[in-house]
Amino acid sequence: MTTPYQYFSDENQHGNYQYVSLKEIIDNMLFEATDDDSYLKNIKRFRLFHYALQAIKEANKSTANDILAFEITVPDNLVVIVPQDYVNYVRVSVVVLDASNGGFYLQPLDINENISTAVGYLQDHKGEILFDENGGILTADSLNGYAKPYKKYSIPSGCSGSTAKTSQLSKYGQFKVDERAGKFLFSSDLTDKEVVIEYVSDGLQAGLREEEITVHKYLQKAIEDFIYHACIERKRNVPANEKLRASNLYKSSLHKAKMARANFDLMQIAKSL
Template identity: 30%
Template sequence: MLIQNTAGTTTYGTVKQILTTTTFTCTITVQIPPAQTALVFKFAEPYSEAGNIITVNSYLIANSYIKIQLIESAIENNHGEYAYTRLTDVIDNFLIAYVGAGKLIPSVKRTDVIFHARRGLQEFSYDTLKSVKSTELTVPSTLSLAIPQDYVNYVKASWVDELGVLHIIYPTDNLNQSPYYTFTQDDEGKPIQDGFDSNTEVTSQTNATWDKTNPRYISGGFNNDLNNANVLDRNYTDGALGQRYGLEPQTSQKNGWFKIDERKGTFSFTSNLANKLILLQYVSDGNAYDLDSRIPKLAEEALYAYIIYSILSVSTGIQEYIVRRFKQEKSAKLRNAKIRLSNLKLDQIVQVMRGKSKWIKH
């Protein structure tokens, strides 16, 4: 415990021992000024936290109130948190509600439940849960960006113009692909090996040539293509719009291309996207953060059904009709979860349909 002045600007020493509520043994390191100097006693660390338990290192008067303020990141993480439940809670709840004496599953290892729960989360993430993530990145001069750690498959890549409008970046598909191996070859075309009998490699010429290619030579775009979605922008090329016949639709776009280098684990973009802001949307399987993963409460019951069916289907002594019953229950609850998570709103559907030829009254 520290001995300080009321302003807390000067520390005179520390309390060595507390004899009574009014008697202390102190170690003074700085001379205390003469009389009429008010002193306060403070703990060097007012509180400590361990295991979500806060211990206050002070004597508090009865009925005292303590205000605990969360840091900004913790507050943000709590917003919307009630709509989800943790995977570890799902596992605990399953062991309590579905496993035990007199139940269809008398006993099961926790590790088995964890495995099936994570497999269920993985399968749900592909077509049921809100598993599409997005990240905002700037394409560097190297034209390559690392694939996100929890990436499974891409949904869409877009660059952002000055109006904030997204422009889809298309995959190269059959235009170009990154080679996985780039062996050094001798005059006969055979790979050259080093002293450890390993094939030596060189820099990919395919990637180098593609990186310096001007995408306009492929798309046939104008030199002064618009960089935003402003329909009021006009230029002298407007007179040529709609008059360029014979173009290949697959390549007739000005947004650029991207490809995935599986070996390096990167996204590669064409040169016209250098220093542009892009939005990368991708699918994750929900298992990147171990048992701390979140499950929407709207799909919690479907996950229970998936776990119980998965366990029964590999257990011995379970009649086939029971397995089929829980398989049907799993499918039904998964279908219900998809409907719940689709988040369809009638007023939004009506608003879209108002642009159609047939009016819908409501």
């Protein structure tokens, strides 16, 4: 057991107490499978690992409020690739210098749906769509944000004669997420600037090694119940009532995990109101 001194002295352990590794979960289930009357008897580790990955994805999809974030410099092509474990973005911000104290803070960016991510169909001189040898349509980036990065122009304050709507202007920059392509597109005024992307992960951000994949302890019971139900669901020697019990047990533990991870802050709600 880790002592308080060891915890505070080792930076790698900071915050680890609230998480449990996938390896530990699988080891616990394999230990239970050693009982002669266990329906998991003779279960293979690779099968538990397979179901565990599914369980983590399902649990995080339902209960995730553990937001990950990374900082990156916007390149010249104004395109940033989403992380491999990306599910959905929460907030995209630019890092801004606070001139009053020399510190930095995050300024949320505006989303601009007018940045084109449409795929262009190739056509011949008669306007007919071109196809490849397999019958698929030939495509190109054409005039979208990948081929023609979105240029943003600023209008000086006090400039007269402008017809631009102030609601369409953004002081700090704009972005759009192309989820199908797995990329963020930014406006030209963000070139070479630092942006922070906060996003929801599928829980597998650490790779596929058991000891590197961690889940919050609130989710441990739900994940174990999911694995157990998945293991016995198609077994012919397991009674139907046991399968139903396992299914209901998973739903119950997942509901409890949702409530535990909801993080209702009455004081914050009161401030917002």
